[in-house]
Amino acid sequence: MLSTAFDTDVVVIGGGGHVGLPLAVVLAHRGASVSIYDVSEEAVKLVNDGVLPFDEPGAGPLLQEVISDGRLRASTDPSVVAHAENVVVVIGTPVDEHLNPDPHAIPRALQAASEHFRDGQLLVLRSTVYPGVTRLVERLVADLGKDIDVTFCPERIAEGRAMVELYALPQIVASRTQRGQDRAAALFSRLTDNLVFVTPEEAELAKLFTNTWRYIKFATANQFYMMANDRGLDFERIRAAITHDYPRAADMPGAGFAAGPCLFKDTMQLAAFDNNQFALGHAAMLINEGLPLYIVDRLERRLPLAEMTVGILGMAFKGGSDDIRSSLSYKLRRILAFKAREVLTTDPVVTVDPDLLPLQEVLERSDLLVIGAPHEQYRTLRTDKPVVDIWNLLGAGVRV
């Protein structure tokens, strides 16, 4: 049947990235022959050397295993696409500097590789897309005159938990045709039996609603935090009282920087889709993106910031991560660079920022410390300098 025409089970376009690579690794580990097509020469070289281009707990040993036994290869040559029965697309879909989504990012990437598409392939869109992109890709494929099944199966893992969640999370599968649905179901049943079938339009919104829901929850907690803090109250004491043996509020998050490569931009994608009338989404953006400004404003009222050296501990977008994309620690650094005498930064995991200093140097040279990312390493921090800790990592409260 179809599969005999191809010598590779899966190609992951964008497979050198944060979600494409873990997927490629687990599919290979479950017995599939997998190739990666990625435009990043650096990522491709590292992957072929069995080295992760970024930190993802548990993925390193599996990557080495599947590379050394020949089940996974990476390439910058798009012709590898022609060899694979299943073509999974998981390139980045950021919003631009004016917060506009780019619905053509995926079609553009596919167009560029289109000469390598073949009859009988299954195309799986896995990036988070602007609603309507699946339909756009269906038209593109039809215009190519190829017999290719198009599906949208969004990735829902969180960075840092990929190797657990790729097997544990249900998989949303969406296709306009029964054959497309059956083939995508067969592909993902290598990872889980827990499949959910919806239409492409439902799946596109399902993914955006998922991330936006989380972003709004963080914004709610951050607004509660600011409200309490403005009245001299410690939000963590209030949250502890609310959540104590009270299941209906058990999922209330603490305050903290809510950022990163997904939640913010996907809320903005949804806002654009809703003709910029998404009041709740925009409000969440103002609150979450405003938190660094709020903190600096509070500090400025109490302290002679202009005479102080401030150290930011943790530059990643979240605790335990080495990913600095859209990290609010950098926004905090920008604001403090304007207000304080000097700003020093450190992070135990981030490797891509040449300005980072060793923790000890930052502790010694700073007059004031702000925890930017709640890395576990800071839980045992010992210092006599004042520490702003909106995460309550040190257990001493979150008042600023």
Ligand SMILES: NC(=O)c1ccc[n+]([C@@H]2O[C@H](COP(=O)([O-])OP(=O)(O)OC[C@H]3O[C@@H](n4cnc5c(N)ncnc54)[C@H](O)[C@@H]3O)[C@@H](O)[C@H]2O)c1
């Ligand atoms: N990061 C997450 O936690 C997460 C979780 C779920 C879903 N997603 C979604 O997955 C998608 C990818 O996100 P990411 O964080 O892995 O991005 P990423 O930037 O880490 O990875 C994207 C990869 O695609 C490659 N690429 C870009 N254009 C290409 C092209 N035309 N052809 C081939 N390769 C190309 C890049 O070199 C990069 O290696 C996004 O839509 C994102 O919203 C991300």
